[in-house]
Amino acid sequence: MGLDEDSLDYHASDPPGKIEISTTKPTNTQRDLSLAYSPGVAAPCRRIDENPEDAFKYTAKGNMVGVVSNGSAVLGLGDIGAQASKPVMEGKGVLFKRFADIDVFDVELDQESADDIIESVAAMEPTFGGINLEDIKAPECFEIETRLREEMDIPVFHDDQHGTAIISGAALLNAAEIADKDLEDVDVVFSGAGASAIASAKFYVSLGVRRENITMCDSSGIITEDRDVNEFKQQFASPAGEGGDLADAMEGADVFVGLSVGGIVDQEMVRSMADDPIVFAMANPDPEIGYEEAKNARDDTVIMATGRSDYPNQVNNVLGFPFIFRGALDVRATDINEEMKVACAEALADLAKQDVPDAVVKAYGDQPLQFGPEYIIPKPLDPRVLFEVAPAIAEAAAESGVARRDLDLEEYREELEARLGKSREMMRIVLNKAKSDPKRVALGEGDDEKMIRAAYQMSEEGIAEPVLIGDRDTIDGVVAALGLDFDPDIVDPDEGEHEEYAERLYELRQRKGITESEAKSLVKRDPNYLGSTMVEAGDADALLTGLTHHYPSALKPPLQVVGTAPDADYVAGVYMLTFKNRVIFCADTTVNQDPEADVLAEVAEHTAELARRFNVDPRVAMLSYSNFGSVDNEGTRKPREAARMLREDDVDFPVDGEMQADSAVVEDILEGTYEFSDLDQPANVLIFPNLEAGNIGYKLLQRLGGADAIGPMLVGMGEPVHVLQRGDEVKDIVNLAAVAVVDAQQNSD
Structure with a gap:
């Protein structure tokens, strides 16, 4: 079809x-x-x-x-x-x-x-x-x-006029910077003199382009003061006698802005422009000149934008109007004025210079997205546009006197992030805690691009003090290639013998099968052993690893070197699943295959502690396929016994079980059928009876229930260590780093 x-x-x-x-x-x-x-x-x-x-x-x-x-x-x-x-x-x-x-x-x-x-x-x-x-x-x-x-x-806003003006204005700010052109000096030619062209020309003046440097053409050629045109075109009329056609206008121009019809610009016209020209051919569906045609017209850099999604630098109004109105509505603005429009363009231009989330890159075919001639404005599916642009609009509205409501911009950003999902709201709690006292986080596989980008974000946002474990030359090369303004702390296993770490590893494991020479070799060739020993020695406060390793092999070195906490005999993996209006912690999803009752009880306690770090009051359900003794066998007795052990220990959270999953989370079932339960509200901490059930359960909830998953977060470790899943995105690394920092903060209290 x-x-x-x-x-x-x-x-x-x-x-x-x-x-x-x-x-x-x-x-x-x-x-x-x-x-x-x-x-x-x-x-x-x-x-x-x-x-x-x-x-x-x-x-x-x-x-x-x-x-x-x-x-x-x-x-x-x-x-x-x-x-x-x-x-x-x-x-x-x-x-x-x-x-x-x-x-x-x-x-x-x-x-x-x-x-x-x-x-x-x-x-x-x-x-x-x-x-x-x-x-x-x-x-x-x-x-x-x-x-x-x-x-x-x-607020009243005509998007056909101002939307294109604002988005192309953001592109112009960045294109001029890349081409090393001063907006006050650029000559701009418009093809088209309709609503969007006139509004764009006005807006470019607000951004710094001089009115006398703008030449506007309609279907009859250059608009001049001696032509009979309407009052709106007359605003951008060139002096009488300076007429000609579009080709004449483009000769020597720095910027071409097309808001007219497709195919009216040829390569010769592009070649006639000034060095490193900026070409915004935005006619839809066919631009004034094709993308490849314009790029191939000359040997220097042509910074090209169109209105099409199948080429770089799409000027798409959806980058503007939703977020402009969001900010305007939230301060109850009486108008959307020029100051707010400029603020939008500047916020978009700034966002294009930031590292692009992996999810956005994947949404656009895994093509590299990095500030430069092929990426001068953000992509419409970038979720960060909301909480970058809307606060800028709100702030500009307040400063220009059209806001009827005051907002705390930091709180407002958090409210906006919450609109994108419960997971962002929950992570913001932990991120804010992390920023209050950043800790030193070692990153195994530190020469992987994702780890480097994550380290940059941690540093920029003040979440942590990252330490990249890996080859220095590789890391420096990636930092340079990505254009990151970042001088990372690097621990290169090939630089020096790291004797103190080898000695400590040997001391810890000499009676557990590791010789002195093997300890030196492990520290040198396995970043997980080096990172674990750094944490154990106090030279790093936390460790993240596992991005390119199988989970069990990544977990083994920290378990051998760091071990479990003084009050723990076991570790467990926990996923936080966030739905629209509720949060659930699922354990164990990654470590213990067939735990006994005492293991389940310990995992429940540690998971409840984790929930509190997210400001969630835990309510624990020990899950089974049985409800309160309806089936009695070895499998159902384990969660039943675990719940009993916790109650006897007088834990400071409600716990019950064994119980089926729907009994645990559905209020009507819990209150209507099992009113005797110690849970007076649905559970938010679910302890699965074994690893198989836990792994299946959280993945079904994530995929079919539409939950966002954060984790796996390790609980029960002696020091903050978290093992990533292979293929995790940069945001997952940053999130787990924040969790590790909060863990370290609690350990230092």
Whole structure:
């Protein structure tokens, strides 16, 4: 099937369209309904009548944007009318929700005159926290936005004008830096003089481009003061007598901005531009000149951007509007002004210079993404855009006087991260604890690129003081290749004999099968032994390893050298699984194959301690396929006995079992059938009866239950040691490093 047929099936599948309304409060009982509607709804109505600002407190207005169009200028389709534009507007709503968790009503107006549209939209102010104007033709769109901004006390933003301006502006900031061009001195040529071109030209002036250095061309050539054009084009008219065609305008130009039609620029025109030209060919679906065609036109560096996703540097408006509105809504801004737009462009430009998460790289085909000519703006699927851009918008709104609500920006960033998932909210707790007192973390396999990138992030964010164990030349080469501003602490096994570590390893293991020469060899050739001995000797506070090793082989050296904690005989692997509104710790998932009751009890205690590091009050369930004696055999007795042992030890957390998994986590089953249980709420620490069950269980919850998994976190070690899973991403390494730092902080107390 072709794309058209696939799209029609996609939109027509039941239920038709792409959006629906869902409730955010319980509606299961008669009381719920009486609160949601009559008679309970009268109370918030009266409050809002007394104080209109309370609409933001008692209704969804503060998170609601109206996407408004009359369908007169739909991208690639033209004037198709209001109703035919509805799939596009629904799609816009999907993007708002997907990228910034903003709710949307799409409003298609069957109106043509600017006055009618203005009157209709202004009348909807009580409904919305902001208005996104979309696909309205020029020049009416200019008047509509200007007047609505004057009349309405909520943000009004015409994305067709400003979206492209802001995103291409971010690209321009970075392209100029790479090409070593000063914005005050660059000559910019525009092909196209519609809404987005005029708005982009205005915005570039806000970024530092001089008005007199901008040449704008329409289908008739260079716009000059002696031509009869509308007032909006006239703003960028060149002096009379300086006319010509697009080719004339491009000669010697530093920057070409295409917002017109495909195929109107050839290689000769690109060759006529200044050294290291910047070419933004953004006509869709076909750019003014093809990507390869422009890059191959000359021997120096052509920094190229298009509107297409199949080439580097896509100028995509989704990098802007969701996050601009997120920040504007959260400070209850009255406007989206120039200062906020500039803040957005600068935040995007800065983000492009940061290390790119592995998940983003994978989403774009595992192609290298590193600041340079092929990567000057972030990718739309980069989750960091939300908590980089929205705070910048909020801050700019406050500083420019259009915010009606003050925000603590650090707290706000954490709130935004929580919108991306419970796992980010939980990790933020540990990351903040780690930053309060960073510790020295040794990283085995320190010459692996992921470890180096993780070390850079730890250092930049103040989470830890990383120590890379590996070949110095390799590490220095990777740091240079990645362009990291980073001078890492390196321990190279080939530099020196590291005699003190070999001696300590020999001392610890001489009666357990290791000779003196073997100890020297292990320290030199196995970073896990070197790192473990550093931790045992106090020269590092924690160790992370296992990225390129099988889990058992990576765990063996720390167990031999560091050993278990004084109050522990066993270690265990724990995964924290985060769902939308709950967190569950699963143990043991990586170490003990068939534990006895005393092992299960010890693992439960250590896992409960781990939960508290995430500010979670533990409630422990010892899992089985039996509920409280319904099956009696050797297997079910172990978790039953473990629960009894814990209660007799008078542990400071509720624990029960043996019990089935659904009895442990479903409130109705727990309270309705097993009201005698010592758990008065569903469990959040699940102790599995054996390794097979634990590994299967957490993976099913992760894959089918949609949980995010953090781990495995080792509990019971004498010093903080965590073993990564092979193939973990950089964020996983950083997260476990933060957990290790918090472990080390507690050990030093």
